Amino acid sequence: MFAPQGPTFRELAVQALSSVERGYDLLAPTFDHTPFRTPDAILTPVSRALQGMGPFNSGLDLCCGTGAGTDVLRQVCRERVTGVDLSAGMLAQARAHERPAAGAPHTAWVRADARALPFGPVFDLVVSFGAFGHFLPGERPGLFAQVHSVLRPGGRFVFPIGAPARPGSPGYWALLAFDTAMRVRNALWRPRFVMYYRTFRLADVRTELARAGFDVQLHALPELGRRPDGSPRCRLVVATLPSRQRSAVATGHLAEHAPGPTEAP
Structure with a gap:
């Protein structure tokens, strides 16, 4: 599961008993050698999809970690x-x-809380990879409002989301066990370490993005395969800030553009 250069069990235990910020400070030197880094198998098809939507002038990698999404x-x-x-x-x-590299866009690194972004509406594209488990469901509306506030009209908020594990499958039980252990840990220990894999439900997220003022579409990532029922294993959520802002009621229409049957998360 971990490369030889990855963290030891003791290092992971110390990280797990720390706050989110301190835990990632400790994990940072070995993070790219863990399964927590978003794999290239996901980054590459997302990049290909974005190239079909762009080009963009300026982009923000939300909760960038060591910079894979950047x-x-x-x-x-x-x-x-x-x-x-x-x-x-x-x-x-x-x-x-x-x-x-010559001709590459200028890159800046900013330390800030995603729930209080220190930017105006200066970005055409915001992406995020694997970070949403660090936000409790009650924090998501505020998080999406922050993303809304830093996008120019017509800008896009884009991120991949995997299909939920089938109930009863090994993946289902593994994620359930992890989230249960995390809840017990946070009930008994401070500071909390917020990381839950089963709280970021597609149906809820689509509704909350629409309420934040985004037009939401889904695109299948065919490179990542399909489930036995034909539905995509992973979709790309594309939330667009309308060129002319409309009310939350007007932006409540959600379109599903991923081929194949849909499933309830």
Whole structure:
């Protein structure tokens, strides 16, 4: 599960008993050698899909970690990209891994809480990979409002979301066990470490994005395969800020553009 260069069991235990910020500061030097980093198998098809939607001028990688998603932005943005994260340790690793190339967009790294972004409406594209489990369901409306506030009219908020594990499958029980253990840990220990895999439900997320003022579409990522019922294993959520702002009622229409049958998360 972990590469030899990854963290030891003791290091993971110390991280798990820390706050989210401190935990990722500790994990940062070995993070890219863990399964927690978004794999290239997901990043590549997302990049390909974004190239079909762009080009974009400026992009923001929300909760950028060590910069894997920021590399995707460099492929589709012409002027500048920004990575924002709460962990100074993760940002330090992102800076260390950066390899400036001629003609590449300018890259900036900013330490900030995603729930209080220090930007105006200056981005054409916001992406995020694997970070939403760090936000409790009650925090999502505020998070989506923050993303809304930093996008220009017509800008897009894009992220992949995997199909839920089938009830009774090994993946289902593994995620349930992890979330249960995390809830017990947070009930008994402070500071809390918020990371839940089963709270980011597609149906809820679509509704909350629409309420935040986005037009929401889903696109299948065919490179990641299909489930036995024909539905995609992974979809790309594309939430667009209308060029002319409309009311939440007017933006409540949601379109499903992923081929094949849909499933309830």
